[in-house]
Amino acid sequence: MDVRLDCISNIENKELKITGSKSESNRLLILQALYPEITIRNLSNSDDSKVMQKALQSTGEEVDIHHAGTAMRFLTAYFACKEGREVLLTGSKRMKQRPIKVLVEALRQLGCDIEYEGEEGYPPLRIKGSIPNSNEVSLKADVSSQYISALMLIAPSLPEGLKICLLGKVTSVPYINMTISLLRDIGVVASFDGNNIQISHKKEIAPVSLVVESDWSSASYFYSIVALSDNRSVSLGSYKDHSYQGDASLAEIYRQLGVETIFSEHQITLKKTDTLTQEIKALDLSNSPDIAQTIAVTCFGLGLACYLTGLHTLKIKETDRLEALKTEIEKLGGKVEVTNDTLKLFPTENVLENITINTYDDHRMAMAFAPLALRKSIQIHEAEVVSKSYPDFWSDLNELGFKVSEI
Numbered sequence: 001m002d003v004r005l006d007c008i009s010n011i012e013n014k015e016l017k018i019t020g021s022k023s024e025s026n027r028l029l030i031l032q033a034l035y036p037e038i039t040i041r042n043l044s045n046s047d048d049s050k051v052m053q054k055a056l057q058s059t060g061e062e063v064d065i066h067h068a069g070t071a072m073r074f075l076t077a078y079f080a081c082k083e084g085r086e087v088l089l090t091g092s093k094r095m096k097q098r099p100i101k102v103l104v105e106a107l108r109q110l111g112c113d114i115e116y117e118g119e120e121g122y123p124p125l126r127i128k129g130s131i132p133n134s135n136e137v138s139l140k141a142d143v144s145s146q147y148i149s150a151l152m153l154i155a156p157s158l159p160e161g162l163k164i165c166l167l168g169k170v171t172s173v174p175y176i177n178m179t180i181s182l183l184r185d186i187g188v189v190a191s192f193d194g195n196n197i198q199i200s201h202k203k204e205i206a207p208v209s210l211v212v213e214s215d216w217s218s219a220s221y222f223y224s225i226v227a228l229s230d231n232r233s234v235s236l237g238s239y240k241d242h243s244y245q246g247d248a249s250l251a252e253i254y255r256q257l258g259v260e261t262i263f264s265e266h267q268i269t270l271k272k273t274d275t276l277t278q279e280i281k282a283l284d285l286s287n288s289p290d291i292a293q294t295i296a297v298t299c300f301g302l303g304l305a306c307y308l309t310g311l312h313t314l315k316i317k318e319t320d321r322l323e324a325l326k327t328e329i330e331k332l333g334g335k336v337e338v339t340n341d342t343l344k345l346f347p348t349e350n351v352l353e354n355i356t357i358n359t360y361d362d363h364r365m366a367m368a369f370a371p372l373a374l375r376k377s378i379q380i381h382e383a384e385v386v387s388k389s390y391p392d393f394w395s396d397l398n399e400l401g402f403k404v405s406e407i
């Protein structure tokens with residue numbers, strides 16, 4: 001499905017309810033499989049959380065997690081430590097290009113039995129579940145934090161817990177902190193002091209009901225919309241001012257882009273202000289990689305220069321997000337330079353009209369470019385990709401007054 005977004009003069013002041021964080025949801029689903037005493041509220045309705053639920057319920061030999069990175073990584077550790085279970089864990093074409101060697105080698109250090117079914121270092125994986133024979137592991141921490149969270153999530157179910165030694169610079173740190181916080185919420189003793197993580201064994205937990213905060217990465221598209229709008233506000237629920245999600249840094253980042261965040265009991269209100277920076281000089285996004293596309297496109301729409309750093313993980317996500325951003329922004333008349341971990345956007349006065357944005361099977365490409373409809377009419381190719389994290393995205397845009405037409 002392709003959609004056309006017609007240029008609207010402004011958005012309506014509305015209140016939207018955003019689905020639960022997919023990162024928190026997918027962690028809690030693994031923890032719930034290990035500790036059924038957990039009840040989850042406001043679970044994400046994303047495809048990634050649905051495939052996680054389905055995989056955890058399946059009894060078959062082949063488990064297909066499609067595009068879901070967290071499901072691939074978390075389930076590798078989960079099935080590897082599930083005694084007696086044998087699975088072929090596979091995913092989409094892109095998933096078979098997303099590296100998993102660091103995690104597989106860490107699990108092999110623990111004595112797990114995992115083989116590559118295709119290319120060495122990549123899914124699909126043939127996993128024969130067993131109880132690990134060691135309680136210590138070390139792994140590279142600069143490729144993806146998901147490998148680390150995967151080990152942390154199964155750690156309390158191991159007979160002696162787990163000590164994890166992180167090698168090199170640790171990337172996407174807030175996601176590791178999120179895992180620690182959720183483990184503590186269910187009563188597990190867990191610590192993270194820079195390069196060492198220690199998680200104690202927990203046989204059973206007391207019944208606990210946890211509410212997933214709404215997804216901050218999804219909120220980023222509304223920050224962009226408000227930044228590109230003319231004097232409007234949007235309210236989003238349900239959010240807290242002490243979030244487990246690193247992407248809550250949006251509130252601080254978008255202050256420079258003319259958006260103020262007002263926290264009330266269960267929601268945030270994003271309000272347009274007139275404090276707009278001249279340029280984003282050097283913004284390190286190694287702690288919040290998922291909002292890089294949104295920020296780059298907002299700056300493009302505002303005609304600002306920006307220089308984003310810490311983007312080394314973007315090349316191994318749903319697509320090579322650095323190349324995809326460069327290609328699509330340049331189609332719209334912008335100029336972008338990328339390296340392996342940076343993106344430099346030059347200021348552009350004019351956004352070209354009626355351009356079709358390719359989405360490369362990446363939900364965030366579709367959602368990051370949509371707010372540009374506040375500048376010029378735009379088309380989004382394969383718009384259904386949004387369901388990976390935010391199935392209601394197009395109907396929510398419609399609610400705000402965007403004219404969204406299927407073409």
Ligand SMILES: O=C(O)C1=C[C@@H](OP(=O)(O)O)[C@@H](O)[C@H](O)C1
Pocket residue numbers: 022023024070143144145146149171172175289290313
């Ligand atoms: O643990 C998580 O829930 C995630 C960690 C991040 O990945 P990396 O650690 O690979 O950067 C992030 O990009 C992804 O969307 C979700």
Ligand SMILES: C=C(OP(=O)(O)O)C(=O)O
Pocket residue numbers: 067068069070071290317318364389
């Ligand atoms: C990178 C992402 O997801 P994953 O790695 O879990 O596929 C994302 O949602 O932007």
